[in-house]
Amino acid sequence: MSESPVRVGLFVTCLVDLYRPTVGFAAVKLLEEAGCHVEVPMAQTCCGQPAYNSGAKASARAIARDVIAAFEGFDYVVAPSGSCAGMLREHYPTLFSDEPDVFQRAQHLAKRVYELTSFLTDVMKLERVAAHYDGTVTYHDSCSGLRELGVKAQPRKLLKDVEGLTLKELPGAEICCGFGGTFCIKYPKISERMASDKALDIAATGADTLLAGDMGCLLNMAGKLTRLGKPVRVRHVAEVLADMTASVPPIGSSFKETRDGSHQP
Amino acid sequence: MAEARDQILEGLRKALKRGALPAEKEAELTARLAAHRPNLIPARATRLDHAGRINLFIEMAEEVQTTVVRVKSNADVPAAIADYLATNNLPSRLVMTPDPTLDDFPWETRPLLEIRRGRAGDGDLIGVTGGFAGIAETGTLMLISGPLTPTRNNFLPDHHICVMRSDQIVASYEEAWGRLRAHTDMPRTVNFITGPSRTGDIEQRLELGAHGPRRLHIVLIEG
Amino acid sequence: MEATSHNFKTNAQKALGDPNLQKALGKMREGFPARRLATIARLPEFEALRDQGKAIKDHTLEHLDYYLETFERNVTARGGHVHWCRTPGEARETVLAICRALEAKMVTKGKTMIAEEIALNEYLEENGITPVETDLGEYIIQLRNEPPSHIIAPAIHLVKEQVAETFRAVHTQLDPNRRLDEARQMCDEARTVLRQKFLAADVGITGANFLIAETGSSIIVTNEGNGDLTQTLTKAHIVLASLEKVVPTLEDASTILRLLARSATGQEFSTYTTVSTGPRRPEDTDGPGEYHVILLDNGRSSMLGTEFQDMLRCIRCSACMNHCPVYATVGGHAYGWVYPGPMGAVLTPQLIGLEEAGHLPNASTFCGRCESVCPMKIPLPKMMRHWREREYDRHASPPRWRVGLAIWAYFARRPALYHHASALASGLLGFWGSARGRFRTLPLASGWTGGRDMPAPEGRTFHALWQERRRNARGPHG
Numbered sequence: 016m017s018e019s020p021v022r023v024g025l026f027v028t029c030l031v032d033l034y035r036p037t038v039g040f041a042a043v044k045l046l047e048e049a050g051c052h053v054e055v056p057m058a059q060t061c062c063g064q065p066a067y068n069s070g071a072k073a074s075a076r077a078i079a080r081d082v083i084a085a086f087e088g089f090d091y092v093v094a095p096s097g098s099c100a101g102m103l104r105e106h107y108p109t110l111f112s113d114e115p116d117v118f119q120r121a122q123h124l125a126k127r128v129y130e131l132t133s134f135l136t137d138v139m140k141l142e143r144v145a146a147h148y149d150g151t152v153t154y155h156d157s158c159s160g161l162r163e164l165g166v167k168a169q170p171r172k173l174l175k176d177v178e179g180l181t182l183k184e185l186p187g188a189e190i191c192c193g194f195g196g197t198f199c200i201k202y203p204k205i206s207e208r209m210a211s212d213k214a215l216d217i218a219a220t221g222a223d224t225l226l227a228g229d230m231g232c233l234l235n236m237a238g239k240l241t242r243l244g245k246p247v248r249v250r251h252v253a254e255v256l257a258d259m260t261a262s263v264p265p266i267g268s269s270f271k272e273t274r275d276g277s278h279q280p
Numbered sequence: 281m282a283e284a285r286d287q288i289l290e291g292l293r294k295a296l297k298r299g300a301l302p303a304e305k306e307a308e309l310t311a312r313l314a315a316h317r318p319n320l321i322p323a324r325a326t327r328l329d330h331a332g333r334i335n336l337f338i339e340m341a342e343e344v345q346t347t348v349v350r351v352k353s354n355a356d357v358p359a360a361i362a363d364y365l366a367t368n369n370l371p372s373r374l375v376m377t378p379d380p381t382l383d384d385f386p387w388e389t390r391p392l393l394e395i396r397r398g399r400a401g402d403g404d405l406i407g408v409t410g411g412f413a414g415i416a417e418t419g420t421l422m423l424i425s426g427p428l429t430p431t432r433n434n435f436l437p438d439h440h441i442c443v444m445r446s447d448q449i450v451a452s453y454e455e456a457w458g459r460l461r462a463h464t465d466m467p468r469t470v471n472f473i474t475g476p477s478r479t480g481d482i483e484q485r486l487e488l489g490a491h492g493p494r495r496l497h498i499v500l501i502e503g
Numbered sequence: 504m505e506a507t508s509h510n511f512k513t514n515a516q517k518a519l520g521d522p523n524l525q526k527a528l529g530k531m532r533e534g535f536p537a538r539r540l541a542t543i544a545r546l547p548e549f550e551a552l553r554d555q556g557k558a559i560k561d562h563t564l565e566h567l568d569y570y571l572e573t574f575e576r577n578v579t580a581r582g583g584h585v586h587w588c589r590t591p592g593e594a595r596e597t598v599l600a601i602c603r604a605l606e607a608k609m610v611t612k613g614k615t616m617i618a619e620e621i622a623l624n625e626y627l628e629e630n631g632i633t634p635v636e637t638d639l640g641e642y643i644i645q646l647r648n649e650p651p652s653h654i655i656a657p658a659i660h661l662v663k664e665q666v667a668e669t670f671r672a673v674h675t676q677l678d679p680n681r682r683l684d685e686a687r688q689m690c691d692e693a694r695t696v697l698r699q700k701f702l703a704a705d706v707g708i709t710g711a712n713f714l715i716a717e718t719g720s721s722i723i724v725t726n727e728g729n730g731d732l733t734q735t736l737t738k739a740h741i742v743l744a745s746l747e748k749v750v751p752t753l754e755d756a757s758t759i760l761r762l763l764a765r766s767a768t769g770q771e772f773s774t775y776t777t778v779s780t781g782p783r784r785p786e787d788t789d790g791p792g793e794y795h796v797i798l799l800d801n802g803r804s805s806m807l808g809t810e811f812q813d814m815l816r817c818i819r820c821s822a823c824m825n826h827c828p829v830y831a832t833v834g835g836h837a838y839g840w841v842y843p844g845p846m847g848a849v850l851t852p853q854l855i856g857l858e859e860a861g862h863l864p865n866a867s868t869f870c871g872r873c874e875s876v877c878p879m880k881i882p883l884p885k886m887m888r889h890w891r892e893r894e895y896d897r898h899a900s901p902p903r904w905r906v907g908l909a910i911w912a913y914f915a916r917r918p919a920l921y922h923h924a925s926a927l928a929s930g931l932l933g934f935w936g937s938a939r940g941r942f943r944t945l946p947l948a949s950g951w952t953g954g955r956d957m958p959a960p961e962g963r964t965f966h967a968l969w970q971e972r973r974r975n976a977r978g979p980h981g
Contacts, residue, residue, distance in 0.1 A: 027965050033925050034958070036965035055969050060921040066912055068869060069904065070891030074912040081916060158870035191828040195868025200950045202866050205515055207954030208832045209868075238955030241941055267958030269940035285587035288746070288800050292568045295807035301569055309569055309751075313717050316752040319555045322548045322761070340771065399788055402702055418772040430789030431735045435728050453757040466581070466718045468783050468790045469735065472776040477728040480768070481640035481656060482686040483527065483663050484534050490639055491694060491701070492728025492775065 020052040021139070024089035026082075026103070026128075028096045029061040030230035031251075035266065038230065041257035042095045042131050049139040051091075058085040062094075062102040067110075068196055076110050083107065083120050091138065092128045095253050096229050097160015098196075100130040105163045130160050131253055132170040132228060143176040146258035150248070153185040153222035155213070155236065157229035161189060170228060170252050177255060183222045187213075194235040210239040218245045224265075226252040237267035318454040325416040325451035333416040337449050338500070340419025344475030345488060346496045353503040358390040360499045361408065361441055365393075368495075370439065374406040375399075378428040381410040382443060400433040407437030407493075412463075413456040414449040414498075418474055421498070422456050425469040434471055440493040445501045504622055504650050506855055508839030511862035518833040523662045528834055531659055535825035538769025539876070546765065556759045557880045560816040563750055564807060570716040570749045571798065577719025581781030583794035591621035594799050598623060598708070598741060601795055602632055605738050607705035613723060613730030614638040615710030616654055616819065617743040617799055619841040620854065623708075634708075635700045637729035639693050646673045652835030654842065655767055655821045660834045663689070697729070707733035707791065711744035712763065712818065714796070717752040720780040721796060724763065724773035731777055739793035740779065746803045747815040753778070759818060762878035766822040802854050810889045814849050816879040823873035823883060829866055838863055845873035845883045852890050861899060864890035925964045933962025 023046050031038045039055075046053045063078035082103065086092045094100040104125045111118040135141040152174060160166035174182055193199060193209025213236055217225050225240070225247050227233050237249035248265035264270045293299055301309070325333055338348045351360050365372055373394045376382055387395060400407050409429065413422040421442055425431045434440060450456050453472070460470070477492030488494055507514060518524055543549045563570055575585040588594040594617075602610060610627065612618065612634055624634045624645070636645040640658035644651055646669050651657030658666070667683040670692055683689055709730045711721040721742045723730045734740040750756050764770040783790030806815055824830045824844025835843035840860065842850050848863040864887035873883045894900050914921045936942050936959020944952045951957055 029925075032965040033929050034960040036961055036963060036968050039965040039969070055966070057922075057966065057970075058918045060915045060918050063915070066908060066915075068888060068891070069908055070888065070893070070895035070900070071905075071908050071912065072892050072895075074908065074915075078912065078915050158868065158872070162871035162875055189872070191868050191870035191872070193828070193868065195870070198866070198868045202512070202515070202829075203950040203953060204512075204519055205829060205832055205866065206868075208519055209828055210955060212832070234958050235955065237958050238941065238951070241956045241958075242943075242954065263961060264940055267941040267956055269938065272940065284589050284593060288587050288589060288798075288804060289568050289572070291800070291804040292571075292746075292807060295804055295809070296565065296567070297808060301566065305566075306569060309566060310573075313573065313751055316717060316754050318754045319559070319758040320548055320551055322546060322552075324546070344771075344774070402698060420772055420776075425783075425787060425790060427784075427786035427788060430787070431731065432789050435731050435735070453760070454754055457753045457757070466720065466780045468780060468787055469731075470778040470780075471731065472772070472778075473774065474770075474772045474776075475774050478726050478774055479639045479690060480726070481638070481643070481658050482661075482666055482689055484530055484656070484659070485663075485686040487686050487690040489694065490690060490727035490729070491637065491697060491732055 020050055022090045023051040023053050024086045024092045025053055025055045026062070026086070026092055026094035026099060027055060027059060028094055028099045028230065030234070031095055034230060034234065035251065035263070037259055037263040038095050038251040038253050041251070041253035041259045042093065044257040044259065045131070045135060045144065045253060046093060049135055049141050051139070054089070056085040062099040064098065064102050064196055067102065067106065072110070079107050079110050079121070080117065083117070083124050086124060087120070089127065091134065092124065093131055093134045094128070095131045095251065097130045097157045097164055097166050098229055098231065100128050101159035101163035104128040130164050130166050130228060132173060132256070133164060133166045136169040136172055141173070144173055144256045146256055147178040148255045148260060149179040150224040151181045151183050151222045152224045152226050152255070153183050153217060153220045154188060154252070155185060155192060155225060155227040155232060156188045157227055157232045158191050160228055166228065170226070173256050174226070174252070180255070183220050185216060185220055187216050192232045192236050194231045196231065199235060207239070210235055211243070214239040214243055214245060217247055222247065224248045224250065226250055226255060228252050233266050237265070241267045321452045321454055322417060328416070328451070330449070333451055334446050334449050334500070337414050337416040337419055340416070341475070341498065342419070344419060346419060346475050346498060348498045348500055350500050350502055354385050354501060357385040357443055357499055357501065358387050358393065362390045362393060364441060364497055365406065368439070370406060374408055375401070375404040375433065375437065376408040377410065377430060377433050379410040380428060382408065399430045400436040402436060404437045406439045406441065407433045408441045408443065409433050411442050411444045411448060413459055414444050415453055415456055415472070416449055416451050417453070421473040423471045423473065424460065424467040426467055431469045431471065434473065435492045438489070438493060439495045439497065440476070441497045441499065443499045443501070504619060504841065506840045506859050508851060508855070508860040508863055511837060511839060511866060514837040514839055515833040518837045523665060524660050524834050527660050527662055528831055531825065532831045535769065539766060539822065539825070542765045542769040542771060549765070552758060552761050553878055553880055556762050556878060557816060559750060559755045559758060560879060564747065564812060564815055567746065567749070567807065570751060571746060573716040574714050574719055574749050577716070578781065578794070578796055579719070581719055583719065583781040583796065585796045585798055587798050589800045591801055594621045594743070594797050595623055595626045597797055599627065599630055599632070601739060601741060601793070602627070602706050605705055607632055607738070609633045609635060609700070609704050610706040610708055611635050611637050611700055611704040611733045611737065612641070613707070613709035613725065613733045614641050614657070615708065615743045616841055617710055617745055618708065619651065620801065621799070635697070635704070637697050637701065637733055638725070639690065639727060642693060642697065643669060650836065650841070652843065653821060653824065654819050660836065701732040701736055704733070704737050706739045706741060707737040708741045708743065709734055711742050711748050713756045713759070714744055714749040715753055715756055715778070716749055718780055720778050722756055722776065722778050724760070724776045726774040728775050731775055734779060734791055735789060737791050739795060740782070740791035742779070742796045743799065744796060745799045745801065763818055763820050766820040766876065766878040806853060811849065811853060811886055813881050814886060816881055817846055818879060820878055822876040822878065826872045826876045828868070828870060828872070845887070849883055849886045849890070857890065857894060857897070857899060861894055922964065922966050926967050929960045929964050930962055933960045935959070937962065
């Protein structure tokens with residue numbers, strides 16, 4: 016008797032959708048190769064964090080209701096982002112503490128939500144990916160994924176067996192990069208300093224590649240690294256794990272630049 | 281001021297959405313206080329036997345720059361103190377608390393020690409005290425104030441020499457509180473002392489001897 | 504102290520460009536987290552103790568009236584006095600009255616943040632009494648006329664050259680040719696100078712890490728021993744404590760004490776942990792003649808029963824600010840008042856108002872590191888978010904934010920519209936940025952591009968591509 020495949024609803028995330036669809040396709044590829052059937056509900060835009068973290072609770076609740084409705088019926092909901100998955104899992108239920116039926120549905124959603132790499136290892140029990148990447152990689156632990164969802168070992172486990180890849184630990188990997196959603200716009204100078212410190216730590220590892228699991232962090236760190244003229248290729252971890260690094264240049268860079276080795280600011 | 285007190289208490293009750301606690305609840309809380317049950321006590325010291333606790337006490341004390349010397353009996357105490365002074369090139373004048381537990385040592389075996397019994401003053405370089413307990417968990421001394429154990433003797437001298445018996449070593453703070461409650465009423469001051477005085481306030485560089493003693497030396501009587 | 508929290512951004516800007524401060528913060532960033540980690544690694548029960556500490560405080564707060572009354576009864580039974588003060592003004596006046604009754608000219612002070620909160624020093628000085636800080640860090644900043652920048656290491660923002668400069672300027676009685684290059688020399692100098700103050704002081708004022716209901720005691724922890732010399736040698740020991748400092752028993756305090764030093768400095772236990780109960784006993788030859796506890800409310804009772812109640816569990820260890828990436832870049836003075844870092848971000852708006860302190864809970868990325876190291880498991884980011892909610896509800900956030908958010912939320916609730924707009928934005932930015940893959944400058948985004956490049960998007964949105972693929976997969980008949 017064959018089991019029907021695990022039905023996964025992909026939570027694309029607004030930044031992947033807008034900035035880097037390749038990450039979404041990489042997630043789909045990884046999920047399908049792990050044996051999942053992936054659907055992408057059209058009625059999704061954003062998890063609502065910008066409103067939630069700005070104190071606009073009513074807006075956050077409205078968006079959350081939409082998301083809860085859109086993702087009903089899937090076995091799992093997977094996001095290539097620790098902060099979005101964290102929002103859905105840890106924060107959605109608290110938004111509805113005064114509405115028992117929505118609260119219940121939010122809890123039901125929360126139980127099914129996972130960040131991508133931890134879903135692959137912890138739920139689908141994936142041991143390794145079949146991917147190839149030539150490079151020395153250092154990994155930044157995005158805050159929400161790390162602290163809200165416990166994502167730490169999982170991406171490293173999968174990266175370890177990527178052919179050609181050497182993993183070099185980043186000192187201060189768990190220190191915030193300074194993105195923080197609206198924080199980087201509201202307190203740009205402080206954010207910049209945090210990003211600089213992170214960029215210097217990254218450059219000091221000697222790694223030629225930076226990976227992380229969250230687009231916000233990646234955009235922030237990539238922008239800082241190129242501004243500082245540091246020749247580090249920045250990608251979302253899913254791109255490497257899905258062996259899709261040929262399809263798109265590193266974040267903030269162009270194929271010309273990576274091909275000719277130049278990295279002009 | 282009674283007004284302030286009443287207003288504050290009323291404000292607390294209002295915030296907690298209730299009036300004053302009913303009598304049974306108060307009785308429950310009073311019983312809880314009277315029972316003063318210990319919470320979780322780390323196994324670090326409690327899982328050791330007495331000899332193990334003594335070793336742990338010394339190990340933890342030495343980690344924080346306390347020096348410890350073990351002697352066999354009361355008879356060895358004056359010599360141990362004289363040795364400490366000689367090794368550290370210190371004068372032989374010292375102030376000693378009137379603590380009767382310090383009476384029984386043969387001070388006459390070290391006649392060059394000039395011992396003044398009493399309260400320490402600013403000019404006293406070396407102070408000798410007894411102690412109430414030693415807590416193995418963190419190498420901490422427990423000293424209590426009293427008519428014969430003025431607190432300032434633990435703080436004014438540059439060198440604090442504390443004479444302890446190994447049977448005063450306990451595993452935990454909780455055990456020490458138990459002993460204190462059995463022994464006496466709450467004293468004015470209970471000092472838990474873990475190493476000599478220190479500060480990291482200048483560029484976080486650790487320096488010993490901020491305001492209290494620069495050195496803490498324990499003479500631990502085994503017998 | 505005069506609050507400058509409303510100037511947080513300017514303060515922060517200044518701090519970012521201050522080389523001495525940045526050097527000092529670098530040292531802090533390396534030291535504290537590593538030491539804490541090393542020490543808690545040696546205590547397997549640490550996590551369980553955190554849960555117990557939280558439970559003790561939660562229980563106490565639920566019955567705070569009972570425990571404060573019990574505390575007062577036991578203080579009084581030993582001959583001490585408890586003074587209930589609603590406001591900083593009442594607290595200051597009470598301290599002054601005690602000092603005046605003893606004709607005090609000079610008071611020594613152990614470290615107490617409550618004294619900062621009620622601006623005690625200036626008040627005493629105005630009334631002819633000289634307060635002398637005895638904690639080395641507090642002493643240094645008192646000489647420099649600066650507020651503390653950290654709740655346990657008040658002078659952490661200074662490099663040693665600055666300390667030496669201050670000592671030279673103030674200790675004019677000493678040989679001007681003396682060497683003051685090393686911390687050792689400065690410590691010795693402070694020891695000598697302050698020893699005389701300890702001996703001459705009339706009244707000693709300390710804070711309290713804990714108040715013990717069971718025995719009517721107060722507990723302070725220091726590494727220097729200054730708090731002990733302050734309270735033992737004087738005619739009166741005044742303890743400044745806010746209401747939430749009380750715990751039920753000595754055993755309860757012992758449990759939380761196991762968390763305190765480890766979380767603060769990475770020590771197993773503070774050098775001097777002192778339990779003070781009442782004035783000297785009639786037969787004692789030592790100890791203060793009077794024992795006064797100032798119980799300060801100043802907004803604590805208003806936190807009880809609200810979404811900010813958990814903040815009352817704080818034991819002022821400083822782990823949160825030691826691990827905060829924002830504090831690590833701007834230091835404590837930027838926060839503009841008594842309490843900096845994450846705990847300051849939650850407490851300050853409560854004590855001095857959201858209008859003055861609104862920046863503080865906003866200047867956080869919610870990275871959560873503070874909460875993860877808080878020994879009392881206080882959900883600091885959650886409470887900062889509550890302040891942001893209050894600000895939003897009061898329309899106190901900047902108008903362009905509300906408008907921007909409202910527009911964004913309008914789109915976010917309309918997927919079809921949103922997807923069209925995203926496709927447009929992605930297309931435009933993707934096109935403009937395609938050559939280099941990034942923008943050096945971008946209109947309306949100077950906050951970002953001032954300091955970093957803006958990566959260019961791929962040019963099409965995921966949803967557009969996904970729909971396209973599905974259409975192609977279905978084929979010409981699909």
